[in-house]
Amino acid sequence: MIAVSLDDVPVGSTVRVRDVAGGDAVAIRLLEMGVTPGVEIRLVGKAPFGDPLELELRGYRLSIRRQEAARVAIGDR
């Protein structure tokens, strides 16, 4: 089973962003924070209740909720 979006990859894995489902404020904010097609993201961990997620990209740490992560399509590595 190949993960298709950022909310269902295992902790510790590194993936490459294929696309960010767009059209609203959430998508713009994700892109502005550097979650752009082609960028590599590592899923560092999850908060105690499984949400939100801690990501590492472009040399910094970012936290987003699963709901937002679900918009981030990832490509095969």
Added chain:
Amino acid sequence: MTPGPLTVALLGNPNVGKSTLFTALAGIPTRVGNYPGVTVEEKIGRFTHRGQAVDLVDLPGTYSLAPQSPDERVAVDVLHGRMPGVARPDCILVVADATNLPRNMFLATQALEVGVPVVIALALADVADRKGIRIDVAELSRRLGCPVIRVAPPTGEGVATIRDRVVEATNGPAPRPLQLALPKAGTAVRPAAETEAIARYAAIERLLDGVVGGGGAAALVEDRIDALLTHRVWGTLIFVGVMLGMFSSIFWLAPPLMDLISAAMDHVSAFVASLLPEGAIRSLVVHGILAGVSGSVVFVPQIALLFLFVAILEGCGYLARAAYLMDRLLVGMGLSGKSFIPLLSSFACAIPGIMAARTIENRRDRLLTILVAPLMSCSARLPVYLLLCGAFVPDRAAGLPWLPLKAAVLAGLYALGVVVAAAVAWVLSRTAFHGPPQPFVMELPGWRWPRPAVVLERAREAAWSFLQNAGTLIVALSIVLWALMTYPRNEQTIDADVAALRTAVGERIAAADDDAPDRADLVAQLEALDTPEGLAAARQGAAQRHSFLGRAGQFIEPLVKPLGWDWRIGCAALASFPAREVVLGTLGVIYDLGDVDPGDAEGATALERRLKAARWDGTNRPVFTLPVALSIMVFFALCAQCASTLVVIGRETGSWVWPVVTFSYMTALAWLGAFAIYRIGLALGW
């Protein structure tokens, strides 16, 4: 040399050391307030360099100049000279985090396109060095076409150079900054802001290629700290420890300081009172003005302490982790992880809690947090709970042998506030505050040591802005309430009232059996009326009952009767509007005890006995029973009887609508809650 002062806008991502640089350049701000019409803080400082005065305008921390949030809109408006009261900037000073250059260049390259000279300060340069991050500053400056200066304010590195470059940039020839030539139009599937963001990052990758390197090795230590502090078990335990530590220090450290302030203010009041002749002026100065001053200054220790802790947590990067850890829990209530610290600190006092909501960038979440924060049982409710629980909740176990009923009731009152707050937030977030999904995209900043200068400045700023903005209003309100409680004053009515009291107590003594439990109390009360102190206390009570506020209390009796209250309790509840804890003192005055201090054991006992002896007018039916005591406590758990909180809500939201909303919904809930518990209590025969 330019005649007027230069205007320099300080722009940067949140958490990059912008305020550190502000303090290093301009010291204490000369102007702090809100931008007109929005609740975004305005901070302006001034410094003079080589004879040139420079106004430094601190913009809210933003990630982008595509205006989406109120913060970003303010930043964009200021940069383009569209903000009333702020001159169009002559120069933009961009603060970029040297440890996180790619993301920070997003905002920096946007600033270069504004068309105003730009100077870039590479903040946290010392931290970047320690992490082994190498930046070719000269090459970066050449590629960007603007000055780039490494700064590390604690060591003073770069601060003087920044001053030079800022003044030079505005004098020199027109700048020819980098133009990225990004697509300005959207596509069929993407709006323009999205295609631009994607293209900008691609351009930044090329721009920084060969300029930035290294940094891999030191990240390992940070990874370990992060892994521990966000660990499912350890991270949660550490979190609970940190929060308990923070909360209990506010709860335990602030009261001695507050007592000190109160004691000092009491001395001032006594001294002033001794200078003024007995009469209306003395009463106004002591009970109106000075009481108001004391009532606002007393909050300063809690505010300063909380902001000290928040600044330390923010400075080391833990504040964002705390929000990260708690987010899931609060999302269920319609709030966000960042609401946690404001709500937790509201258990000590809602005022610093509401002010701490400044750390929530999202406007909707911030407003919701502010609206429910006063439902947390603050330390001012505790004396009310303790006295009424002590006097009217029976001394027995609550089902379990080790659990006293008194403790269970007390815990229940605290739980009530939390449950009601969760319900209110949940309902509001699905109704009045319903809207498109709000992005929760939060940077988790790198771990670093907090900078003492910044921490102290945050605490000072919070305390000062409270005194300046809210303090003055609290004093004004205190004067109004003093007038309502003092006037009208008619000596004949007061004499008649005291005479009536004497007769009533006499009749009750005559009617009571010799061994009736309260007979001794009644005799004591009658005898006290013959002493000067007792008579003065009775006159004070009569005066208050006939004041505007006292009459209002009698007028609203039909409203409070369903709660099991007589009009005296209604009066006390009305009179406690300045602050909840006043209710006990007011009950003392209304029940003719004069100014008792419910805080000391003697005053509390006297008040307890007097409340137990209280009867409905013209009957022998006790006013205070267990259902009535519970009804009062539930009312005080949920009501918004705290003028200072409402003033702070008004100041923090920039609108007087929100204090009115808060007061109305809380009073309605308090009434319903008190009614319900009273009826249940009666039905179950408590």
